Amino acid sequence: MENWEKFEEACFAYLKKHFANKEINFIKTGGHTSTHSDILCTRQNKPQYYIEAKMNQAQCGQFVLFPDSTQQKFIFSERNKSDEKYAHAIIDYLNLHFEEYKKPSTKAIACSPNLLSQWIINHYQEEYQVKYVITQAENGQYIIFPIERFEHYFSISAVYRTKKSGSANPSVKDINELSILLQNNKYTNSSIMRKGKYVFAQIPNLTNASITLSGKTSSFLFKKTADNIYKITKLSNTYNANVIFSITLKQSQDIADLEHFKNSLQP
DSSP: OOOHHHHHHHHHHHHHHHHHHSSSEEOOOTOOSSSSSEEEEEEETEEEEEEEESSSSEEEEEEEEHHHHHHHEEEEEEOOSOOOOGGHHHHHHHHHHHHHHOOOOOOOSSSSSHHEEEEHHHHHHHHOOOOEEEETTSSSOOEEEGGGHHHHHHEEEEEEEEEEOBBOOOOHHHHHHHHHHHHEEEEOEEEEEEEEEEEEEEEEOOOEEEEEOOOSSSSEEEEEETTTEEEEEEEOOOOEEEEEEEEOOOOOOOHHHHHHHHHTTTT
């Protein structure tokens, strides 16, 4: 289990222990999917809002931009999962400094931190229905605050750099390649199975938490979900330039923000 997964589990357990009751419950909904935030708060089994779990140092969203040297501006990729309207202010800044940022690097985007925080707030609030964020200080104290207060709690930075694109579920056409890969790597008693849109491998006597196997055209991540059972993810071979947001916790719990959260749980 990755550190961020352990952190989500710890936040979920903390919320359940300290705030769940006969009416209020919390459901873990995040994990590896990017279609939901991490934790759903329900009242009498009816969805209320999501809570995003963020480590005290973490990445916090991204979107792909293509530099157009002819027009001297950046183009928002149609394949982004976020809405372009939230990125307009940042793109406007980058367009004004096109020559400085057109080549991806680790150089920080020197726009107002408020522009960065507004993207994060809009992205999580509007697209994931996040109302609160939970994080944890170095001393172990959990911190909960309304998403609108993000800049108050976190220092935010962003860079425009190249990053490998995301992963996907293997297609039907990938099954044959997967079977060959397993045989070539001496997993001779293994088998491939499909459950809905997901693909799994049963690999006897393998104890690794995860393995990566590369074939002629693709690479695949096998991640253990149960004894001898591995969920398979097809890894992308594409590299795109992204605006990538990073955050570092700078503020301890503001009691008024914690009370704001507690009040949201009242009838």
